Amino acid sequence: xxxxxxxxxxxxxxxxxxxxxxxxxxxxxxxxxxxxxxxxxxxxxxxxxxxxxxxxxxxxxxxxxxxxxxxxxxxxxxxxxxxxxxxxxxxxxxxxxxxxxxxxxxxxxxx
Amino acid sequence: xxxxxxxxxxxxxxxxxxxxxxxxxxxxxxxxxxxxxxxxxxxxxxxxxxxxxxxxxxxxxxxxxxxxxxxxxxxxxxxxxxxxxxxxxxxxxxxxxxxxxxxxxxxxxxxx
Numbered sequence: 001x002x003x004x005x006x007x008x009x010x011x012x013x014x015x016x017x018x019x020x021x022x023x024x025x026x027x028x029x030x031x032x033x034x035x036x037x038x039x040x041x042x043x044x045x046x047x048x049x050x051x052x053x054x055x056x057x058x059x060x061x062x063x064x065x066x067x068x069x070x071x072x073x074x075x076x077x078x079x080x081x082x083x084x085x086x087x088x089x090x091x092x093x094x095x096x097x098x099x100x101x102x103x104x105x106x107x108x109x110x111x
Numbered sequence: 112x113x114x115x116x117x118x119x120x121x122x123x124x125x126x127x128x129x130x131x132x133x134x135x136x137x138x139x140x141x142x143x144x145x146x147x148x149x150x151x152x153x154x155x156x157x158x159x160x161x162x163x164x165x166x167x168x169x170x171x172x173x174x175x176x177x178x179x180x181x182x183x184x185x186x187x188x189x190x191x192x193x194x195x196x197x198x199x200x201x202x203x204x205x206x207x208x209x210x211x212x213x214x215x216x217x218x219x220x221x222x223x
Contacts, residue, residue, distance in 0.1 A: 043214030
């Protein structure tokens with residue numbers, strides 16, 4: 001079955017710098033890759049997603065890139081702000097109705 | 112903004128008690144999910160449902176049970192709570208044609 005690995009587990013960046021979180025997946029049939037942000041005491045919230053027919057997608061300071069050949073996708077956050085501090089999860093969707101989740105990355109924005 | 116609700120938000124209960132965690136969504140989604148998560152850690156799928164009268168166990172073995180009698184309602188029950196059940200429980204739903212899962216705020220359970 002599908003397996004998703006996420007790195008790093010913790011990422012600390014200076015406010016204003018960029019942050020990059022990477023995920024790899026194993027099932028080439030996976031065709032949907034969302035990124036969720038989870039703030040303390042809340043459920044995960046979708047921040048951006050990408051489908052396998054697209055290589056890159058951008059929404060203001062957030063972008064996701066997908067390399068289908070290498071089976072990896074990345075989240076890029078530019079000009080980081082204190083409110084970006086949270087746990088970020090990647091996921092992949094094989095050909096069913098489930099999501100296979102990465103282990104999460106704790107992003108710390110240093111003032 | 113997703114309309115998915117979970118109650119209670121926090122629950123402290125003694126060992127051996129029966130508890131039901133409620134989850135409701137007003138989006139008419141057929142597919143609903145329960146995840147177990149230690150704070151800030153990986154999400155583990157424990158139950159899912161693809162429609163009324165359909166329930167399946169997820170990848171993580173759980174002593175809990177679920178039911179799906181109405182589309183909008185997907186409660187999770189623990190017949191006899193134990194300290195090992197202490198965790199956060201997240202409910203999610205998705206539409207048929209779009210893969211996005213929408214999450215509720217979660218229930219944090221502490222079993223003493």
